[in-house]
Amino acid sequence: MTRSPLLPLSEALQRLLALGHSTDRVELPLREAAGRWAASDIGALRTQPDADLSAMDGYAIRFADMPGPWRVVGESAAGHRHDRPVNAGEAVRIFTGAALPAGTDTVLVQEEARREGEMLYLDGEGPAHLARNVRRRGLDFAQGDILVAAGERLTPARLALAAVGGHGAVPVRRRVRVAIAATGDELVTAGQPIAPGQLPESNGVMLTALIGDLPCHTIDLGILPDDRARLEEAFSGVDADILVTTGGASVGDHDLVRPALEACGGTIDFWRIALRPGKPMMAGRMRDTVLLGLPGNPVSAFVTATLFLRPLIAAMSGARGVMHRTITAPLGEDLPANGERTDYMRAARIDGGVFAAAIQDSSMLRALARADCLIVREPHDPARKKGDSLEILPIA
Numbered sequence: 001m002t003r004s005p006l007l008p009l010s011e012a013l014q015r016l017l018a019l020g021h022s023t024d025r026v027e028l029p030l031r032e033a034a035g036r037w038a039a040s041d042i043g044a045l046r047t048q049p050d051a052d053l054s055a056m057d058g059y060a061i062r063f064a065d066m067p068g069p070w071r072v073v074g075e076s077a078a079g080h081r082h083d084r085p086v087n088a089g090e091a092v093r094i095f096t097g098a099a100l101p102a103g104t105d106t107v108l109v110q111e112e113a114r115r116e117g118e119m120l121y122l123d124g125e126g127p128a129h130l131a132r133n134v135r136r137r138g139l140d141f142a143q144g145d146i147l148v149a150a151g152e153r154l155t156p157a158r159l160a161l162a163a164v165g166g167h168g169a170v171p172v173r174r175r176v177r178v179a180i181a182a183t184g185d186e187l188v189t190a191g192q193p194i195a196p197g198q199l200p201e202s203n204g205v206m207l208t209a210l211i212g213d214l215p216c217h218t219i220d221l222g223i224l225p226d227d228r229a230r231l232e233e234a235f236s237g238v239d240a241d242i243l244v245t246t247g248g249a250s251v252g253d254h255d256l257v258r259p260a261l262e263a264c265g266g267t268i269d270f271w272r273i274a275l276r277p278g279k280p281m282m283a284g285r286m287r288d289t290v291l292l293g294l295p296g297n298p299v300s301a302f303v304t305a306t307l308f309l310r311p312l313i314a315a316m317s318g319a320r321g322v323m324h325r326t327i328t329a330p331l332g333e334d335l336p337a338n339g340e341r342t343d344y345m346r347a348a349r350i351d352g353g354v355f356a357a358a359i360q361d362s363s364m365l366r367a368l369a370r371a372d373c374l375i376v377r378e379p380h381d382p383a384r385k386k387g388d389s390l391e392i393l394p395i396a
Contacts, residue, residue, distance in 0.1 A: 006274035036172040037318040042148040045166030048140040051099040060104035063130040070120040107133035151320025173318040179240035181221035183248040203246040231260035247296025277362035278304040297362040326391040343377040
C-alpha cells in the first residue's frame with residue numbers, strides 16, 4: 001500500500017466535517033433543549049416589555065407636573081395595572097415591574113416622596129428627566145427580532161430568552177447516533193478476568209464519557225476480534241450517523257478495519273495525519289454513515305476524539321463554529337523544539353504555570369488522567385523557555 005503524505009491537522013478536520021450532514025430538524029420543549037443548537041433562527045413572537053414599566057417602587061407621575069404636589073388616585077402592580085388614565089396633578093402608587101398608567105411618563109422613587117393621606121409631596125431632588133426610572137416598551141426586544149441565531153447553542157439564558165419571546169418549543173437537530181466499536185483480540189471487557197497478554201478494554205467507556213455532554217445517542221458495538229469476516233458482519237449491520245472504531249486502523253497484518261470497511265462499501269477519504277499522538281487516524285463514509293477510525297492507544301484515541309469526533313457531532317447537530325477554543329498560559333518549565341507534526345502534550349496547570357507530563361507515550365493513561373489541559377505545539381515550533389506563553393486546550 002502506498003503511503004500518502006501526512007495530512008495537516010486543519011485540513012483533516014475540514015475534510016472530516018465535509019463528510020458529515022446535519023441530522024433531521026425536530027421541535028423540542030424548552031425544558032428538553034438545553035445544550036442543543038438552534039436549527040433555525042428563533043424570532044421574537046412578542047415585544048418585551050410590552051408596555052412602559054416601572055424600574056423602581058414609587059409613584060407614576062407626569063414629569064411636566066414636577067415638583068408637585070399630586071393626588072394619589074390608585075395603584076399599579078405587576079399583573080394588576082391601573083387602567084384609568086391619569087390626569088394632570090394626579091399620581092399612582094406603582095411597584096417595580098408594573099405598567100405605567102396612561103397619562104404618566106416618569107416614576108418618582110418612594111425614597112424621594114412623602115405621602116400624607118391622598119396627597120403626595122416631593123421630598124428630595126426628584127427625577128432629573130422625563131422617563132426617569134422607566135423601562136421603555138421594547139427595551140429588551142421587539143416582535144420579529146432574532147433572539148437566537150441558527151447554530152447558536154441553547155444555553156440557560158437563551159432558553160429563558162426564547163421563553164420570554166413567546167416560545168414553548170424550539171427547533172433543534174435530532175440526536176446524532178454514534179456507534180462505537182473497539183477492535184483487537186487482546187481486549188477483554190473491563191472488570192472481567194484477564195489472561196497474560198490480554199488487556200481490559202477502556203476506549204469504549206472513555207469515548208462514551210467524552211461525548212456524553214453532546215446531543216448524541218451512543219450504540220455500543222462492544223469488542224470486535226481481529227477477524228475480517230466478523231468485522232464485515234458487524235459493520236454491514238450498523239445503523240448510525242457516525243461509526244467510530246478504535247484500533248486496527250494502521251497497516252499491520254492484524255489491522256483489518258480499513259479492508260473490512262471497504263468490503264462493506266465504505267470509502268476512505270484520508271488516513272494518517274500530521275498529529276502526535278494520533279497519526280494513524282482515518283476517515284471516510286459508508287453509505288450515509290461517517291467513518292472515523294481512531295488509534296487503539298488510549299491517549300491517541302482521547303486526543304483524536306477530542307479534536308475530531310466532538311466537532312463532528314457538534315457540526316451534525318447544527319452548531320456554528322465548532323473549531324477548538326484554546327487559551328494561552330505561561331510554561332512552568334522549558335520545552336525542547338517540536339518536530340514535523342502538531343503535538344498535543346498532556347499537561348497540568350500548577351501554581352500559574354503549565355507543566356507537561358514527563359512521559360508522553362500514547363499508552364500512558366495515568367498521565368492523561370492527571371492532565372487538565374493539552375499543550376498545543378505547532379509543527380517545528382522552536383524550543384520554549386519557562387514563562388513563555390503557549391496555547392493550551394483545556395480538557396475535562
